[in-house]
Amino acid sequence: MNRRSLLLHAVAGTLGALVVFLSGAWGTLALWYQLPGGKVVRATGSVLWALLVLGLAALAIVWQAWWPIGAYALCTVLLMAWWRSIRPSNNRLWADDVARLLSGQVHGNLVTLHNVRDFDWRSDSDYDVRWETRDYDLDRLVSADAILSYWGSRAIAHAMISFGFDDGRHVVFSVEIRKKKGEAFSEIGGFFKQFEMVLVAADERDIVRVRTNVRGEDDYLYPMTLERSTMRALFLSYVDAANTLAARPAFYNTITSNCTTLVYRMARQLNPGLPMDLRLLLTGYLQGYLRDNGAIDASEPVEVQRARARIAEKAQRSGPGDDFSRAIRAPQ
Template identity: 70%
Template sequence: MIGRAGLIALAAIATFVSGAWGAMALWYQPPGSAFARTLGSVLWALAVIALAVVAISRRSWLPLGVYAAMYALLLLWWASIAPSNARTWADDVARQLGGTVSGSAVTLHNVRNFDWRSDDDYDALWETRHYDLDRLASADAVLSYWGSQAIAHAMISFGFDDGQRVVFSVEIRRQRGQRYSPFGGFFKQFETALVAADERDIIRVRTNVRGEDDYLYPLRMDRSAMRTLFLAYVQAANRLVRQPEFYNTLTSNCTTLVYRMARQIDPGLPWDARLLLTGYLPGYLHDAGAVDRSVPLDELRQRGRITGRARNAARDDFSVAIRTNEP
């Protein structure tokens, strides 16, 4: 059995963790100026510390009960914060992807095809595109790194035998003027956006404009599995139109959503920490047999690096150019 000392230690840990979470929630989520959010966060932290001091000095459980009531009110406020599709969005996520399916014919609405000169200078173009799933020919995983070997943004590019390509990417739906924060992604700061885009837009902006390092890995999937995954993206997009969701850095990000869809194809697909540390995703795909296993992983990475080819490619020949040296 846990003695008094053990209970005190557990209470202290729970108070510290929940108190820190509450302080961060009050900093990231409430509307208003940075000063007001900071003030609310600091006041919460001071109240938690004061109650802890009283509990220790008087050897009383009463302050813990007061804190539990405070925390319950905080959770009620937190539960009341709902995602929305009605905000003033940044231009690149301003429109929501939607799709209709009739047999093998798929129509995607609001496919992004921006011409980027910089992050703030671009020609915005949204298109309606039509695809025949009977002509689906390939699926590639695209990983984009921007600083850490452990973190990358993952996308899936589908190719058709008539030359068409479309990339699906799960991203944060930023409001205008808002910047990405991995910590904010834990605190309901962003909604989820599912973007479908031309490769000349969504890959090129990362390599040529943002200076990211991109890798392309052809996936070993039969046509039936590719078709199922493509339709899962369409269904997910339509669901987000009807029911917006918050983006979560850990549980609902660019990789975990793809994993959940892939599990519909292969229920035995194992969970792995590399699904969270997305920079190591190629190793997971290699171990799972989802990419070419006839070559070592390091060689596969070397072959898959498309950054240089992307930066030298003409915009009109982009998709062909980034695959020029593929085996």
């Protein structure tokens, strides 16, 4: 065998090993997150799959045979068929804050939203449950604000959009995981169908305050420079998305279906030229993306704007009887 053939053989072997390793690791995690049963069952399934992958890979190397690779390919096909059979559902024992599905009806300028959340939070486990049906007149829609909530890394934030009306009311739309009772968020689980996706509409006093005053998150509010017709269309896009999720449940995905990608797809319908960008995934840097694409003001330096946008301390200073939306928009 000449040098070129040896090189091609080595490259093919390396690529094959990489494919087997990555697909084997994916299968191990898929079984861990989705195999029916408790932790013992899931751990057993994951370990058996990993041993199968390693065993077939060892046989292929030691015996210099192709049949172990064929056997692995068949096992992978069966695993993928099982994976595709896992469907999202709206019928589970949900956590209280995502127990109800948002839906809406549009009659001309009037939008009726069902299951608007208005919880009074004292802690993550102590709260008053309140769901309401509310009417919103789109002729009175006057503002839209992007809200970014940070809880750890500067690169990651939860993104929400708050719509304001001329009577002082605000309603926030937030794409979130739909946790089951007792379940906690997992970035890795978000890749493996662990969570359904839910669209929440809530008062700022609920959905922003729980982050700033209960969970200690660092929140920033950026007024958006959208024309009223665009704000109206975006609001209606949220209503349409809520109705779609109520009729056809969908899985949350850490990359492809998260708090920004759904909004991006809706915004792209309004502006087809809106570019895909890494900052839609690294949502902590969404401020720069919004500035670059004319969605928020870009006339002042980034850090000056960021300091002005910070609302966490103002939220924490607000009292129970205060107008929370006015308090977080008060001058520094």
